[in-house]
Amino acid sequence: SLCFKEKNVDVEKNTFCDVGSGAGFPGAVLSIYYGPVLNITLIESVSKKCSFLEFIKAELDLSYEVICKRAEHINLEFDYAVCRAFGKLKDIEPILLKLSKKGAFVMKGKELPEGYQFCKIDLKDIKDSYIIFIPKTK
Template identity: 35%
Template sequence: MVNEPERLTAADFQRIVGVSRETQDKFDRYAAMLTKWTAAINLISPRSLPDLWRRHFLDAAQLRQYLPDPKETAERTILDLGSGGGFPGLVLSILGCGHVHLVESDQRKAVFLREVARETGARATVHAVRVEALDLFPVDAVTCRAFAPLPKILDLSERFLRADCGKDRPIGLFLKGRNVDQELTEAGKTWRLQTERFESITDPEGSILRLKLLPVEDSAS
Protein backbone atom coordinates (compact mmCIF):
# COMPACT_ATOMS: atom_id res chain seq x y z
CA MET A 1 0.00 0.00 0.00
CA VAL A 2 1.28 3.48 -0.92
CA ASN A 3 1.56 5.80 2.06
CA GLU A 4 -0.58 8.93 1.83
CA PRO A 5 1.57 12.11 1.68
CA GLU A 6 1.22 14.62 4.48
CA ARG A 7 -1.44 17.26 4.09
CA LEU A 8 -0.27 20.74 3.14
CA THR A 9 -1.39 24.11 4.47
CA ALA A 10 -1.72 27.33 2.52
CA ALA A 11 1.62 28.41 4.02
CA ASP A 12 3.22 25.19 2.78
CA PHE A 13 1.89 25.84 -0.71
CA GLN A 14 3.21 29.40 -0.72
CA ARG A 15 6.64 28.22 0.40
CA ILE A 16 6.93 25.32 -2.05
CA VAL A 17 5.67 27.21 -5.09
CA GLY A 18 7.42 30.43 -4.12
CA VAL A 19 4.62 32.91 -4.69
CA SER A 20 4.27 36.43 -3.34
CA ARG A 21 1.89 37.37 -0.55
CA GLU A 22 -0.32 39.08 -3.12
CA THR A 23 -0.54 35.95 -5.25
CA GLN A 24 -1.16 33.78 -2.22
CA ASP A 25 -4.05 36.04 -1.26
CA LYS A 26 -5.58 35.23 -4.66
CA PHE A 27 -5.17 31.53 -4.03
CA ASP A 28 -6.73 31.93 -0.58
CA ARG A 29 -9.79 33.56 -2.18
CA TYR A 30 -9.88 30.78 -4.78
CA ALA A 31 -9.74 28.12 -2.05
CA ALA A 32 -12.55 29.75 -0.09
CA MET A 33 -14.76 29.92 -3.18
CA LEU A 34 -13.91 26.33 -4.11
CA THR A 35 -14.92 25.10 -0.66
CA LYS A 36 -18.20 27.03 -0.76
CA TRP A 37 -19.22 26.09 -4.30
CA THR A 38 -18.21 22.43 -4.08
CA ALA A 39 -21.08 21.74 -1.69
CA ALA A 40 -23.51 22.76 -4.42
CA ILE A 41 -21.99 21.68 -7.74
CA ASN A 42 -19.37 19.02 -6.92
CA LEU A 43 -16.32 20.79 -8.37
CA ILE A 44 -13.97 18.38 -6.58
CA SER A 45 -14.45 15.37 -4.33
CA PRO A 46 -15.55 16.58 -0.88
CA ARG A 47 -13.17 14.00 0.61
CA SER A 48 -10.25 15.88 -0.92
CA LEU A 49 -11.12 19.23 0.67
CA PRO A 50 -9.05 18.71 3.85
CA ASP A 51 -5.95 18.35 1.63
CA LEU A 52 -6.87 20.69 -1.21
CA TRP A 53 -3.52 22.58 -1.12
CA ARG A 54 -1.64 19.42 -2.08
CA ARG A 55 -4.20 17.42 -4.05
CA HIS A 56 -5.42 20.31 -6.17
CA PHE A 57 -3.40 23.52 -5.98
CA LEU A 58 0.12 22.07 -5.78
CA ASP A 59 -0.84 19.26 -8.13
CA ALA A 60 -1.71 21.85 -10.78
CA ALA A 61 1.12 24.28 -9.98
CA GLN A 62 3.81 21.65 -10.59
CA LEU A 63 3.09 21.85 -14.33
CA ARG A 64 4.53 25.38 -14.47
CA GLN A 65 8.12 24.16 -14.82
CA TYR A 66 7.26 21.97 -17.82
CA LEU A 67 5.58 24.62 -19.95
CA PRO A 68 7.29 25.80 -23.15
CA ASP A 69 9.33 28.95 -22.63
CA PRO A 70 8.49 31.72 -25.11
CA LYS A 71 10.50 34.92 -25.11
CA GLU A 72 7.79 36.63 -23.08
CA THR A 73 5.59 34.69 -20.66
CA ALA A 74 2.66 36.98 -21.48
CA GLU A 75 2.77 35.68 -25.05
CA ARG A 76 2.15 32.08 -23.94
CA THR A 77 -1.30 30.71 -24.74
CA ILE A 78 -2.58 27.63 -22.90
CA LEU A 79 -5.68 25.58 -23.70
CA ASP A 80 -7.06 23.74 -20.66
CA LEU A 81 -9.53 20.96 -21.39
CA GLY A 82 -12.34 19.96 -19.05
CA SER A 83 -11.33 22.59 -16.52
CA GLY A 84 -13.92 21.67 -13.88
CA GLY A 85 -12.84 23.41 -10.69
CA GLY A 86 -9.97 25.12 -12.54
CA PHE A 87 -7.24 22.49 -12.31
CA PRO A 88 -4.71 22.85 -13.72
CA GLY A 89 -5.57 25.79 -16.01
CA LEU A 90 -6.84 28.41 -13.60
CA VAL A 91 -3.96 27.76 -11.21
CA LEU A 92 -1.46 28.30 -14.04
CA SER A 93 -3.23 31.52 -14.97
CA ILE A 94 -3.04 32.89 -11.42
CA LEU A 95 0.65 31.97 -11.39
CA GLY A 96 1.13 34.25 -14.40
CA CYS A 97 1.94 31.50 -16.89
CA GLY A 98 0.14 33.24 -19.75
CA HIS A 99 -3.36 33.57 -21.19
CA VAL A 100 -5.30 30.41 -20.35
CA HIS A 101 -8.41 29.31 -22.21
CA LEU A 102 -10.56 27.20 -19.89
CA VAL A 103 -12.92 24.80 -21.66
CA GLU A 104 -15.80 23.59 -19.47
CA SER A 105 -19.14 22.55 -20.97
CA ASP A 106 -20.95 22.35 -17.61
CA GLN A 107 -22.59 25.77 -17.38
CA ARG A 108 -22.53 25.92 -13.57
CA LYS A 109 -18.85 25.10 -13.43
CA ALA A 110 -18.19 27.68 -16.13
CA VAL A 111 -19.91 30.30 -13.97
CA PHE A 112 -17.66 29.31 -11.07
CA LEU A 113 -14.53 29.63 -13.23
CA ARG A 114 -15.57 33.09 -14.39
CA GLU A 115 -16.24 34.20 -10.82
CA VAL A 116 -12.83 33.02 -9.61
CA ALA A 117 -11.11 34.63 -12.60
CA ARG A 118 -12.89 37.89 -11.83
CA GLU A 119 -12.08 37.75 -8.11
CA THR A 120 -8.41 36.94 -8.66
CA GLY A 121 -7.74 38.94 -11.81
CA ALA A 122 -6.59 35.78 -13.59
CA ARG A 123 -5.80 36.17 -17.27
CA ALA A 124 -8.27 33.54 -18.37
CA THR A 125 -11.06 33.10 -20.89
CA VAL A 126 -13.83 30.61 -20.11
CA HIS A 127 -15.42 28.71 -23.01
CA ALA A 128 -18.67 27.09 -21.89
CA VAL A 129 -18.73 24.62 -24.79
CA ARG A 130 -17.59 21.12 -25.59
CA VAL A 131 -14.04 20.86 -26.89
CA GLU A 132 -15.33 19.67 -30.26
CA ALA A 133 -17.26 22.94 -30.70
CA LEU A 134 -14.31 25.21 -29.91
CA ASP A 135 -12.96 27.30 -32.77
CA LEU A 136 -9.35 26.57 -33.68
CA PHE A 137 -6.72 29.09 -32.53
CA PRO A 138 -2.94 28.82 -32.01
CA VAL A 139 -1.72 27.59 -28.62
CA ASP A 140 1.62 26.84 -27.01
CA ALA A 141 0.32 24.09 -24.75
CA VAL A 142 -2.74 21.94 -24.11
CA THR A 143 -3.28 20.90 -20.49
CA CYS A 144 -5.76 18.76 -18.59
CA ARG A 145 -6.21 16.68 -15.46
CA ALA A 146 -8.63 13.81 -14.79
CA PHE A 147 -10.35 14.60 -18.07
CA ALA A 148 -10.21 11.43 -20.18
CA PRO A 149 -7.87 8.58 -21.18
CA LEU A 150 -4.93 9.72 -23.30
CA PRO A 151 -6.29 8.45 -26.65
CA LYS A 152 -9.49 10.45 -26.11
CA ILE A 153 -7.51 13.54 -25.06
CA LEU A 154 -5.43 13.34 -28.23
CA ASP A 155 -8.51 12.78 -30.36
CA LEU A 156 -10.06 15.97 -28.99
CA SER A 157 -6.90 18.10 -29.02
CA GLU A 158 -5.16 16.86 -32.16
CA ARG A 159 -6.14 19.87 -34.26
CA PHE A 160 -4.65 22.23 -31.66
CA LEU A 161 -1.50 20.17 -31.20
CA ARG A 162 -0.94 20.11 -34.97
CA ALA A 163 -1.86 23.75 -35.59
CA ASP A 164 0.78 25.86 -37.32
CA CYS A 165 1.00 28.90 -35.08
CA GLY A 166 4.37 30.14 -36.29
CA LYS A 167 6.06 28.89 -33.12
CA ASP A 168 7.47 25.59 -31.98
CA ARG A 169 5.02 22.73 -32.27
CA PRO A 170 2.52 22.92 -29.35
CA ILE A 171 2.97 20.50 -26.47
CA GLY A 172 0.48 18.43 -24.51
CA LEU A 173 0.99 18.56 -20.75
CA PHE A 174 -1.20 16.06 -18.95
CA LEU A 175 -1.48 14.88 -15.35
CA LYS A 176 -2.05 11.12 -15.43
CA GLY A 177 -2.60 8.37 -12.88
CA ARG A 178 -1.68 4.73 -12.43
CA ASN A 179 -2.92 3.65 -15.88
CA VAL A 180 -0.47 5.86 -17.79
CA ASP A 181 1.48 2.95 -19.34
CA GLN A 182 -1.67 1.36 -20.73
CA GLU A 183 -2.86 4.71 -22.06
CA LEU A 184 0.48 5.37 -23.78
CA THR A 185 0.35 1.94 -25.42
CA GLU A 186 -3.16 2.56 -26.71
CA ALA A 187 -2.31 6.06 -27.94
CA GLY A 188 0.74 4.72 -29.77
CA LYS A 189 -1.52 2.61 -31.98
CA THR A 190 -2.92 5.77 -33.58
CA TRP A 191 -0.43 8.59 -33.07
CA ARG A 192 3.32 9.01 -33.38
CA LEU A 193 4.42 10.77 -30.22
CA GLN A 194 7.52 12.38 -28.79
CA THR A 195 6.98 11.77 -25.11
CA GLU A 196 8.64 12.75 -21.84
CA ARG A 197 7.44 11.48 -18.47
CA PHE A 198 8.02 13.04 -15.05
CA GLU A 199 7.10 11.92 -11.56
CA SER A 200 4.34 13.82 -9.81
CA ILE A 201 5.38 15.52 -6.57
CA THR A 202 1.87 15.18 -5.16
CA ASP A 203 0.79 11.65 -6.08
CA PRO A 204 3.10 8.63 -5.62
CA GLU A 205 1.25 6.87 -8.44
CA GLY A 206 0.94 9.92 -10.66
CA SER A 207 2.90 11.06 -13.70
CA ILE A 208 3.19 14.17 -15.83
CA LEU A 209 3.27 13.58 -19.57
CA ARG A 210 4.82 16.17 -21.86
CA LEU A 211 4.37 15.23 -25.49
CA LYS A 212 4.30 16.42 -29.07
CA LEU A 213 2.54 14.92 -32.05
CA LEU A 214 5.13 14.03 -34.67
CA PRO A 215 4.47 14.85 -38.32
CA VAL A 216 4.34 11.87 -40.65
CA GLU A 217 7.81 12.54 -42.05
CA ASP A 218 9.30 12.34 -38.54
CA SER A 219 7.46 9.21 -37.40
CA ALA A 220 10.25 6.82 -38.36
CA SER A 221 13.00 8.75 -36.57
Protein backbone atom coordinates in the same frame (compact mmCIF):
# COMPACT_ATOMS: atom_id res chain seq x y z
CA SER B 1 5.12 23.90 -14.07
CA LEU B 2 7.95 21.41 -13.48
CA CYS B 3 6.98 19.49 -16.60
CA PHE B 4 6.95 22.72 -18.64
CA LYS B 5 10.53 23.33 -17.48
CA GLU B 6 11.58 19.74 -18.21
CA LYS B 7 10.17 19.98 -21.76
CA ASN B 8 11.67 23.48 -22.32
CA VAL B 9 8.28 25.17 -22.73
CA ASP B 10 8.51 28.94 -22.32
CA VAL B 11 5.17 29.92 -20.77
CA GLU B 12 5.64 33.58 -21.65
CA LYS B 13 5.98 32.91 -25.39
CA ASN B 14 3.21 30.32 -25.85
CA THR B 15 -0.56 30.08 -25.60
CA PHE B 16 -2.32 27.35 -23.63
CA CYS B 17 -5.76 25.88 -23.24
CA ASP B 18 -7.05 23.76 -20.38
CA VAL B 19 -9.57 21.28 -21.76
CA GLY B 20 -12.31 20.18 -19.38
CA SER B 21 -11.34 22.71 -16.73
CA GLY B 22 -14.04 21.72 -14.24
CA ALA B 23 -13.24 23.59 -11.03
CA GLY B 24 -10.10 25.08 -12.56
CA PHE B 25 -7.48 22.41 -12.28
CA PRO B 26 -4.93 22.76 -13.73
CA GLY B 27 -5.80 25.95 -15.70
CA ALA B 28 -6.82 28.32 -12.89
CA VAL B 29 -4.02 27.01 -10.68
CA LEU B 30 -1.46 27.65 -13.43
CA SER B 31 -2.91 31.14 -13.84
CA ILE B 32 -2.43 31.80 -10.12
CA TYR B 33 1.12 30.42 -10.22
CA TYR B 34 2.32 32.23 -13.35
CA GLY B 35 0.17 35.35 -13.16
CA PRO B 36 -0.53 37.47 -16.24
CA VAL B 37 2.50 36.15 -18.17
CA LEU B 38 0.55 32.94 -18.84
CA ASN B 39 -1.86 33.21 -21.76
CA ILE B 40 -4.38 30.46 -21.00
CA THR B 41 -7.96 29.75 -22.02
CA LEU B 42 -10.10 27.43 -19.91
CA ILE B 43 -12.48 25.24 -21.92
CA GLU B 44 -15.47 23.77 -20.09
CA SER B 45 -18.81 22.54 -21.45
CA VAL B 46 -20.91 22.71 -18.25
CA SER B 47 -22.36 26.19 -17.75
CA LYS B 48 -22.43 25.92 -13.94
CA LYS B 49 -18.69 25.16 -13.95
CA CYS B 50 -18.07 28.02 -16.42
CA SER B 51 -19.84 30.40 -14.02
CA PHE B 52 -17.62 29.17 -11.19
CA LEU B 53 -14.48 29.70 -13.31
CA GLU B 54 -15.61 33.25 -14.13
CA PHE B 55 -16.32 33.88 -10.42
CA ILE B 56 -12.85 32.67 -9.38
CA LYS B 57 -11.31 34.77 -12.15
CA ALA B 58 -13.02 37.91 -10.84
CA GLU B 59 -12.42 37.16 -7.14
CA LEU B 60 -8.72 36.45 -7.59
CA ASP B 61 -8.13 38.96 -10.41
CA LEU B 62 -6.85 36.31 -12.79
CA SER B 63 -6.23 36.81 -16.50
CA TYR B 64 -7.53 33.65 -18.19
CA GLU B 65 -10.41 33.41 -20.66
CA VAL B 66 -13.29 30.94 -20.35
CA ILE B 67 -14.94 29.24 -23.33
CA CYS B 68 -18.15 27.47 -22.37
CA LYS B 69 -18.35 24.86 -25.15
CA ARG B 70 -17.45 21.28 -25.81
CA ALA B 71 -13.80 21.08 -26.89
CA GLU B 72 -14.76 19.14 -30.02
CA HIS B 73 -16.70 22.19 -31.26
CA ILE B 74 -13.89 24.73 -30.86
CA ASN B 75 -12.03 25.85 -33.96
CA LEU B 76 -9.17 27.66 -32.26
CA GLU B 77 -5.54 26.62 -32.02
CA PHE B 78 -3.23 27.12 -29.06
CA ASP B 79 0.46 26.29 -28.75
CA TYR B 80 -0.21 23.71 -26.02
CA ALA B 81 -3.23 21.97 -24.52
CA VAL B 82 -3.33 20.76 -20.92
CA CYS B 83 -5.91 18.61 -19.21
CA ARG B 84 -6.68 16.43 -16.23
CA ALA B 85 -9.19 13.58 -16.02
CA PHE B 86 -10.99 14.63 -19.19
CA GLY B 87 -11.44 11.10 -20.50
CA LYS B 88 -9.60 8.04 -21.74
CA LEU B 89 -6.28 8.93 -23.32
CA LYS B 90 -7.06 7.28 -26.67
CA ASP B 91 -10.32 9.28 -26.85
CA ILE B 92 -8.96 12.69 -25.85
CA GLU B 93 -5.63 12.63 -27.70
CA PRO B 94 -7.14 13.64 -31.10
CA ILE B 95 -9.10 16.50 -29.48
CA LEU B 96 -6.04 17.81 -27.64
CA LEU B 97 -3.85 17.62 -30.73
CA LYS B 98 -6.51 19.38 -32.84
CA LEU B 99 -6.45 22.28 -30.36
CA SER B 100 -2.65 22.47 -30.11
CA LYS B 101 0.15 23.47 -32.47
CA LYS B 102 3.01 22.00 -30.43
CA GLY B 103 1.61 19.33 -28.12
CA ALA B 104 -0.40 18.40 -25.07
CA PHE B 105 0.22 17.74 -21.39
CA VAL B 106 -2.12 15.20 -19.80
CA MET B 107 -2.27 14.60 -16.06
CA LYS B 108 -3.08 10.90 -15.74
CA GLY B 109 -1.98 10.00 -12.22
CA LYS B 110 -0.03 6.87 -11.41
CA GLU B 111 -0.83 4.84 -14.52
CA LEU B 112 1.65 5.36 -17.33
CA PRO B 113 0.64 4.00 -20.73
CA GLU B 114 3.40 2.66 -22.93
CA GLY B 115 4.84 4.64 -25.82
CA TYR B 116 4.38 8.16 -24.45
CA GLN B 117 6.84 10.79 -23.27
CA PHE B 118 6.25 11.83 -19.68
CA CYS B 119 7.39 13.83 -16.70
CA LYS B 120 7.46 12.05 -13.34
CA ILE B 121 6.13 14.05 -10.42
CA ASP B 122 7.69 13.09 -7.10
CA LEU B 123 7.08 15.86 -4.58
CA LYS B 124 6.50 15.78 -0.84
CA ASP B 125 2.71 15.70 -1.21
CA ILE B 126 2.46 14.09 -4.66
CA LYS B 127 4.31 10.81 -5.08
CA ASP B 128 4.85 8.74 -8.21
CA SER B 129 2.44 10.56 -10.51
CA TYR B 130 2.93 11.26 -14.20
CA ILE B 131 2.16 13.94 -16.72
CA ILE B 132 2.11 12.57 -20.22
CA PHE B 133 3.52 14.82 -22.94
CA ILE B 134 2.22 14.26 -26.46
CA PRO B 135 4.27 16.26 -28.97
CA LYS B 136 2.47 17.39 -32.09
CA THR B 137 4.10 15.90 -35.15
CA LYS B 138 3.47 17.51 -38.48
